[in-house]
Amino acid sequence: MNLFKKARFNLLTKNKFVKYLLYALGEIALVVIGILLALQINNWKEDDLNNKQETKLLLQLKSDLTLNQQEVVDLNKRISINKQGIDSLIMQLQNGEESVMTPIYVNFTQRKSFFNKKSSGYNMIQNGMATYIKNKTILSDILELYENDFTGISQRQVLMHTEVGELRKEYINKLFRPAKNELRIKLEGLDKTSNDLFAPLDFKALSSNVPFLNNLMQLKNTVERRLVFIEEATTKTDRALQLIEQELKSKNNKP
Numbered sequence: 365m366n367l368f369k370k371a372r373f374n375l376l377t378k379n380k381f382v383k384y385l386l387y388a389l390g391e392i393a394l395v396v397i398g399i400l401l402a403l404q405i406n407n408w409k410e411d412d413l414n415n416k417q418e419t420k421l422l423l424q425l426k427s428d429l430t431l432n433q434q435e436v437v438d439l440n441k442r443i444s445i446n447k448q449g450i451d452s453l454i455m456q457l458q459n460g461e462e463s464v465m466t467p468i469y470v471n472f473t474q475r476k477s478f479f480n481k482k483s484s485g486y487n488m489i490q491n492g493m494a495t496y497i498k499n500k501t502i503l504s505d506i507l508e509l510y511e512n513d514f515t516g517i518s519q520r521q522v523l524m525h526t527e528v529g530e531l532r533k534e535y536i537n538k539l540f541r542p543a544k545n546e547l548r549i550k551l552e553g554l555d556k557t558s559n560d561l562f563a564p565l566d567f568k569a570l571s572s573n574v575p576f577l578n579n580l581m582q583l584k585n586t587v588e589r590r591l592v593f594i595e596e597a598t599t600k601t602d603r604a605l606q607l608i609e610q611e612l613k614s615k616n617n618k619p
């Protein structure tokens with residue numbers, strides 16, 4: 365700074381105004397360049413921080429969706445058991461043909477399966493980290509999954525379990541008896557109360573019980589709608605995982 369002051373003083377005292385003006389402009393240019401460099405360095409640091417936050421969020425979303433993907437695949441298998449039991453029981457009632465499998469079909473009909481989604485990454489988005497995701501397709505897919513598909517699965521879970529509860533209360537507990545012990549079965553991932561098997565007290569009377577058949581048909585529709593949501597969520601989860609994986613690979617390949 366002392367050198368700059370001395371140079372300015374010499375130029376002014378020797379009436380070298382043009383040179384002084386050029387010097388002043390050069391000094392201004394140096395200041396501007398210094399400011400721009402400082403801003404650029406700050407931008408680099410901010411971009412680096414944003415990239416780290418984005419990577420952290422993407423990795424969390426990948427972890428959550430990988431678990432959710434397995435969850436919906438397993439859930440699809442478990443709900444398909446419900447559908448198999450309902451369809452088979454309805455067919456037996458309509459044909460008036462009871463069999464040794466009837467208690468098992470009743471068991472399948474009233475099973476409850478639960479969807480337990482992982483939401484840590486989605487919660488991070490909800491808490492202000494959405495701006496870190498540069499690929500807006502990924503963000504859109506994640507929001508669609510959690511706010512539409514996963515929510516739809518959970519809503520239909522409540523509806524289905526309510527209908528199963530009504531079926532147990534109004535019909536299973538009144539029109540059925542415990543089946544023989546040798547028929548008892550166990551399947552993983554289902555509520556423990558469904559391990560018990562029940563046989564109709566009077567199959568012929570049950571076949572002509574219209575309210576019971578109507579309840580089964582309503583439950584069948586609810587189960588089928590739930591399966592549609594599960595299948596759509598499976599497809600969308602697969603796509604979101606692929607996009608996230610591509611984005612992470614792209615970030616790793618950058619110099």
